[in-house]
Amino acid sequence: MTISYPFDLLAGFPGWSTEFDLLWRQEQSRQANGVTRVKDFGSPLWRGTFQSRSMRPNELDEWRARLDAMENGLQQFRARSLSRCYPMAYPNGTGMGTVSAAAINTINANRKSITVKGLPAGFQWRVGDMLQIGTRNLHRIQEAAAAGGTGVTGAFEIRPPLWPETAVNDPVTVVRPSCLMTVVPGSVSSTADLQTGRGSISFQALESR
Template sequence: MTAIVFPCPMPLQGVSGEIFTLQRDDYISPTNGGKVGAMSAGFPLWSGQFTLGQGLTEEQSDEWEAFLSMMRGPQRMFLGRSFVRPYPLAYARTQLAGLTRAGGGAFNGTASSWSQAMQADGQALLTMTGLPATFVMSVNDFVDFRWTTGGEQRRALVRSLQKVTGSGGGSATFSVEPPVPEIQDGGPGVVPSNATANLLKPECLMRLVPNQGQLGEKTRRRVIAGTKIVGLQDLVP
């Protein structure tokens, strides 16, 4: 018997609905001339609200109860993700299986390399290489970045804002939100240059938000009903 490793993934089955979106803390301030200025306080974080379906099996219900118990409220981290978009939209049926990189070799959902270019207006353009030829990225496709710190898993998550078809050489460039919080020239940031960009079930580190989730009552079928789980991204280096 081995101990549970944290951060741990969410149970695979049972989510019937979700709200998975960026949570921002924004402010606007009108000037004397009527022009409105806008600014953000802090980096935007992913928020996930997951509703469990009414048709859970007893085993699935027990698994979710155990998951909520092991989190100890917000004390421990878990790997949260969108259950609606676990793969790029163009490959939802195949789940990225059977693809090969443009340069040869099986494609496992990770890019060979990545880079980010920031535009003057703050728009972030992400370039990924080592993809299959003419790879399609659709609006709302997710990309996560994976690395380890002190032997512990780390994640960052971004989402595509436009549909693009990559080059025959396996490169694709597209706008993302939020920008990748990368470390540049030793300055502030979270994601190191050696992080792996991944398209297969992209995820981020999350903690349960106190007093926002609700564990449903247990029915006579011995399953929980009406359960809502709320998590907020923890973006740690």
């Protein structure tokens, strides 16, 4: 069967995302009076570091092959923070209800604050939860939010700010929110132990727009 992209590289990944943060595309200039001025050169991008547990030789070779399919950064995969597959209030999705109809309800003029509709009544987001808007835009929640009886939340801030393509009624993904990434060239490490053949996989990745 032909491999299709973006590849679901992290499906069943036997490890963790040890880092998952924003890479700010900025210029900084420090003045003589001690003030540091910062200028944006574009919206920030997500970057991640992924580390597996120790694996037996056969499993290690399987994951080496999966990473080969990324062609050292040529191909995209769906990436997510592995600690944020579900909102904090609903471990493994327990008690969350149906969230497949979630969508953007309103957008603040500053493009940093939204409300969301189509959620179960009483649904909760906590600071640090993540959501995906549309097919590729990943955001981290900065303020706690809850859906009222009509399934609409109050306004809450997210980062990074909304991308220009984002509009009212765009779908919101609550479960396993993701963005598109590529492997940072040369970052894959898969050294095995000489005596046992066991080893682990680690690699870095950067959002690919």
